[in-house]
């Protein structure tokens with residue numbers, strides 16, 4: 001269990017985390033989603049006690065992490081994969097840090113096997129690929145068999161196999177009753193894994209709800225309709241609950257009416273339809289929309305330009 | 310003791326009977342011990358330290374006793390008057406070089422984890438942080454002090470016997486102030502390493518801390534002593550290297566130096582100051 005309360009972190013003039021409050025519960029995977037610079041890593045660093053909060057508190061299993069009697073066995077975390085000494089082997093890296101809670105060789109080898117690094121356990125970590133480094137970081141997080149696991153962008157640099165593996169791992173960790181907290185800046189990465197979603201943008205919580213609710217809330221269906229008589233159709237569909245927009249290709253995008261209603265309306269008025277499609281927005285789109293105003297770093301090319309109506 | 314207390318934290322599942330133990334100063338010490346000994350560079354540096362202390366000491370003794378004639382242009386010819394007159398300095402010439410290596414090693418041990426990012430893993434495992442600093446210091450002193458002392462005492466007897474066999478002037482272990490200054494030099498070397506380690510954690514960069522410890526702690530006092538007017542001498546005596554010189558040289562040259570005991574106390578004061586600053590900063594700064 002992770003409980004964050006009124007947590008704020010300022011770096012000089014930048015407010016990286018702005019009074020956020022949330023709880024991460026055991027037994028499920030909680031996705032921590034936000035665009036670049038939203039404050040995910042900063043929040044995680046404060047939970048770990050690496051960064052000192054400007055104000056507010058973060059508790060792990062009911063107390064500040066600093067007070068944990070065996071920290072590595074209470075919260076296993078991976079912040080950056082490459083937080084290792086390049087000159088030390090993977091096995092010695094785990095052995096050294098694990099020694100703080102009395103971890104022995106057999107446990108180290110067990111964890112190395114779990115993440116698939118047995119063959120390179122004796123190799124210097126400096127020579128590891130991004131994916132191998134990521135696996136070593138996950139091994140460190142699991143080393144103490146902790147009830148709380150916190151991973152910052154764990155799928156970064158993993159190949160499709162690795163991504164599948166991580167998804168399975170996160171689910172099984174949660175199924176064992178652990179608290180699993182995973183950050184990402186892509187909805188597609190947590191869509192199939194997370195049971196609960198916390199969305200952060202510019203240091204503020206934008207959504208904190210079960211994944212199912214988020215999906216339901218964001219699947220406001222839209223209908224795309226193409227007709228040679230678009231103008232008349234648009235006039236006929238107009239109403240207080242209905243929003244009609246014209247897309248690039250001249251089709252109408254209708255919000256507030258179903259495909260069936262649009263089709264029947266057209267037939268009743270003798271309007272020819274060339275196309276009538278139900279459009280379910282992707283979760284990615286819903287997430288982007290939610291965080292649109294809070295994106296810190298916009299690309300230099302205006303992203304709206306390409307899709308402007 | 311709570312040492313044996315087990316924490317059955319995690320739910321059943323991934324492990325075959327692994328139980329975590331309470332994180333204690335002892336376990337953090339073990340962790341730092343493993344860290345130090347699993348880097349090849351540590352072993353290379355330790356061998357270099359012993360080789361420099363003994364190798365240069367023996368070489369100087371041979372040169373001073375006339376068995377070997379240096380071939381370089383300015384150092385050539387018969388042994389100099391100074392070498393003849395100060396056999397202890399001759400034999401300890403390697404130790405004076407080793408000061409630099411040990412100070413650099415200390416700086417690297419202090420700063421290395423900050424450079425690699427490993428420190429965030431370390432502080433996640435020991436969020437109270439200070440035990441990490443204490444452990445690093447204990448491991449450093451525990452490894453280096455015996456090695457440096459053994460090498461330095463060995464080169465003393467080796468060097469003196471070489472000088473004696475060539476009928477050059479020697480000093481005996483039992484002579485006034487000799488044992489004190491030899492042991493003192495060993496402690497001074499390791500003490501400067503400790504200051505390096507503290508500066509390394511303070512500045513978080515190997516290059517910066519090496520620069521500061523060698524520049525400001527070792528060379529600047531020597532330079533200042535040479536360049537500043539005599540009225541400054543009272544103050545300069547208290548600088549780390551000059552305080553160190555007070556207990557690492559056998560012969561007292563009048564009032565130019567502190568008493569050995571006072572010098573040692575002042576030097577320890579510098580170490581405590583450096584470590585205290587490091588502890589304060591480690592505790593407060595974001596990692």
Ligand SMILES: Nc1ncnc2c1ncn2[C@@H]1O[C@H](COP(=O)(O)OP(=O)(O)OP(=O)(O)O)[C@@H](O)[C@H]1O
Nearest residue numbers: 011014016034035036037038039040041042043185
């Ligand atoms: N040590 C620091 N000093 C100054 N500013 C910082 C520091 N760390 C983070 N920030 C700022 O705080 C904000 C949040 O950064 P953070 O790294 O927490 O974002 P994030 O959500 O993890 O982003 P990403 O997806 O890119 O990893 C950013 O504006 C960043 O520039």
Ligand SMILES: [Mg+2]
Nearest residue numbers: 040041042152
């Ligand atoms: Mg981040």
